[in-house]
Amino acid sequence: MIAAGNLIEWIETDYMERVLWVDSHYKECYVIRLNPLGEEQVYFPVLRQVKALTSALEEGQAIVRPVDPYMNFPVPSPDNTQAYEDRDKAWELIKDLVKDVPDIYDKTLRWAALQDRMDESGATAKTYYKYLRRYWAGGMTEAALFHAHDRKGGKGKKKSADGSKRGRPSRVSKTLGIMTGVNITEEIEAIFSLAIKVFYNPRKPKSLPKAYKDMIDEWFSIGDITDRDGNKIPLLPSEEELPTFASFKSWYYRSYNTRERLIAKEGKRAFNLKHRPLLSSTKDMHFGPGAIYQVDATIADIYLVSRFDRTRLIGRPVIYVIVDGFSRLIPGFYVGLEGPSWTGARMALANAFEDKVEFCARYGITITKDQWPCQHVPKAILADNGELKSKASDNVVSGLGITLLNAAPFRADWKGIVEQTFNLLNVNAIKWAPGAVHKRERERGEKDHRLDGKLTLEEFTAYMIQTVLEHNQEKYMDYYGLDSDMVAQHVSPYPLDLWNWGIQNRGGILRAFPPDYIRYHLMPKEEATVTREGIRFEGMFYSCDTAMREAWFEQAASTGVWKVPISYDFRSTNAIYLPAENGQGFERCELTPKSEELYKNKTIEEATDYNEIAKLNRDLAGPRKMQSQTEYNAKRQAIIEKATKRTDEELKQSDKSNNERTKEIRNNRREEKELNRLAERHDIGKKPPLENPARVIEMPRKEDGPSSELRPKTTKRDSFLDILDEEEH
Structure with missing residues (x-):
């Protein structure tokens, strides 16, 4: 397709x-x-x-x-506000144009639309074409407008305040040769910041030029003069000693983005009322597959057991379901133990965008591609006013070009399609599985339904895969409102049939991205620290080719640590992902051998728990360590005191001078070494003497008769041991 x-x-x-x-x-x-x-x-x-x-x-x-x-993987520095302002400026110019499809692709219609826009914005056709081509080439996302920003020069960057006056000369400077303005130092920037807070932000009806004038009068005057009426008037220095309004304005727009400026000026409530982005209603927007995916989460009415020990109950799982608003087909879902959060929503989105043949194979289920043909990115996603509203979801908006629509609080009817799907899944499958929660009260003596749990998380996921496949292929929706085109072509209201018909007749909405690109933009972003031991994240250390090639770890040992942006998968500690400096791609960082012994094949949560346990054990060992140090210090001190006492006593009895004692060190050392050798020699093979050596006892001879007494046999040697002893010597 x-x-x-x-x-x-x-x-x-x-x-x-x-x-x-x-x-x-x-x-x-x-x-x-x-x-x-x-x-x-x-x-x-x-x-x-x-x-x-x-x-x-x-x-x-x-x-x-x-x-x-x-495709770009743009990760501009948070401090690089100019990068985001340039992207927002470009998007503001073309956002209405790129939505006008397919007219924007037609040469004649495009030029007519551009002429109207150029009159309104003042931008040239060349500028519009530059942004449009950049947007189209980069995959039709806002992130594409970051393209080549890393190759720009110093625009938007802070300049040195040393040297001659920077910036374009004013008309006065060019005409009369009189310098105006000063270079902006950190001290002047601090005054700018204070002036914005005092004169501009507190929702006062002042313009930026008026705030600038008040600032000059307040903090740049060199004194006061008194007029005829006795009024004090600030006395200002010459123009070459004052910051210009252009510098003040440039600093302001560099320091605050549009949202920050509006919120600071008018307050958050007024911003939401007058300036927040307005998303169109979802009514009549389900015009084809992928126009809007609805997503929601619920706690499943079933208890599961642990895969490691089936005697252990692990509670009820959380199910995230994504439903296509046009066809009612389920393109993706997720079963896990994560509470309703961006983490679970991200997993469901990843499943909706991935190849379902491979996904089902991981759970031992074989399907063909046409049984579940969903692996593309939709145009919009409708969710609760919750997890998808977090900052973590910004990468989905800018990177994948998905519009996020949030339903109003307490308005589940806005997501009626996905809400109804939960009911269908529960009625058709979940309530019949062992361990299902029954709504009626348990009668006295009746077995607790929680103890009936038999399925593990993996087995329940496979159970839900079969349920979703059945829903997509066999759910007859007699309540679905078929339009005239569907009726004319005898389309049956099954989700998969509607999906396939929509692809052929209402297609062009779904988009394709490389799998790694999708996974990268669904990953959470954090900062790691480059240290001598490696790139440290959550107590673990990683390394990569770039770090080794550019000697990061040696530099950290020499000049100190620093932060780098990374992405990670919370399900695995085996790797983190370092974005390329130019915004193109990413690099995989592996665990170092030292960290691999402890953290390989763990989850981030398990690693965090391990680190917390280690810290707790270290804290618990504190009293024992202190007592042990006290005890052994006392024992060592006793040895020193005893030796000192004996040595001092012998020195008192000796008549040797200090000079004589130092001259004898070499001879004393030689004699001590000989005595030490005798004391430490090894005597191998010597048998310890027996306490009661055996003696040979002569037995009575026959001719002696029964009356003979037993007596020791008299020989020249008392025993055989004496002979051995003589032979040894």
Whole structure:
């Protein structure tokens, strides 16, 4: 299936095209030829027949590139506010244009739309074309507008205050040669910040020029003069000693982004009322597969057992379900123990965007691609006013170009489709599984239903996969409102049938991204610390080729540690991911051998728990360590005191001078060494003497008769041991 976002590589000509749009009848599509990386060339969208493009793919003339080199992984520094302002500025110019599809791809209609926009914004056609091509080439996401920002010069960066006056000369300077303004130092910036707080932000009806004038009067005057009426008037220095309004304005817009400026100026409530982004209603927006996915979470009415010990109950799992609003098909879900949070929502989204054949195979279930043909990114997601509203979800918006729609609080009816799906799953499957929660009260003497739990988390996930497959393929929705086109083509209201019909007749909404790109933008972002032992994150240490090649760890040992941005998967400690400095791609960092012994194949939560236990044990060992140190210090001190006493006593009895004692060190050392050798020698093979050596007893002879007494045999030697002793000597 050709989808918007696909990167097509033509084998013979070796150039690439991006699919920008596919019509609802799956007959025509717009594509744009991409520049070779690093080269500047102007290309515009062109119209192609889907059938011709599909044939080229089937015949091997072209391929869909699984790895997309034009996709950005932008991670600008949080301090680089200019990068975000440039992106927002570009997006503000083109956001309405790029939504006007397919008209924006038509040359004539595009030029007409641009003429209207240029009159309103004052931007040139060249600027619009630059941003449009950058947006289309980068995968049609806001993140594409970060492109090449890392190669810019010093715009938006703080400059040194030393040297001559920076900036463009004023009209006075150019005309009369009189310098105006001063370079902005840290002290002046501190005054700027205070002036904004005092004169501009407290919701006063003042303009930025008025705040600037009040600041000059308050903090830059060199004294006061008194007029005829006795009024004190601030006396200002000459122009070359004052910061200009242009510098003040530039600092203000560099220090505060649009949201911060509006909130600080008018307050959060007024901002939400007048300036927050307005998302259109969800009514009549389910016009095709992927137009809107609805997502929600619930605690399943079933108790599970541990996979490590089936006698242990682990409670009720959390189920995240994602439903396509057009077809009612379930493109993805997640079963886990994470409470309703961004963590669980991220796992459900990852499942909705991944290949279902591979996913089912992990649970021992074999399906074909047409049984669950969902692995693309939708246009919008509708969720509760909760986890998807967190900052962690910003990467989904900018990186994957998904619009997040949040339902109002206590308005579950806005997500009626996914809410109803929960009920269907519970009625059709969950309530019949062992360990299911029964709504009625347990009668006296009746067995606790929690003790009936038999399924592990993995087995329940496989159970839910079969339930979802049944829902997608066999759920007959007689309540579904078929439109005239569906009725004319005899479409049956099954989720999978509606999905397939929608792809052919209402397609072009779903988009394709490389799997690694999707996973990267769904991962949480944090900061790690570069140290001598490695890149430290949550008490674990990692290394990578870049760190080894650029001698990061040696530098940390020499100049001190520093922070680096990373992404990670909370389910595995085996690796973290370091974004490339130029925003293109990422690098995998592996555990160092030292950390691998303790943390390999663990989850981040397990590693955190282990570190907390280690800290607790260390704290508990404190009293014992202190007592032990006290005890052994006392014993060592006793040895010193005893030796000191004996030595001092002998020194009192000796008549040797200090000079004589030091001269005898060499001879004394030699004699002490000989005595020490005798004391430490090893005597190997010597047998210890027996306390009662055995003696030979002569037995009575026959001729002696029975009256003979037993007596020791008299020989020259008392025993055989005496002979052995003589032989040894």
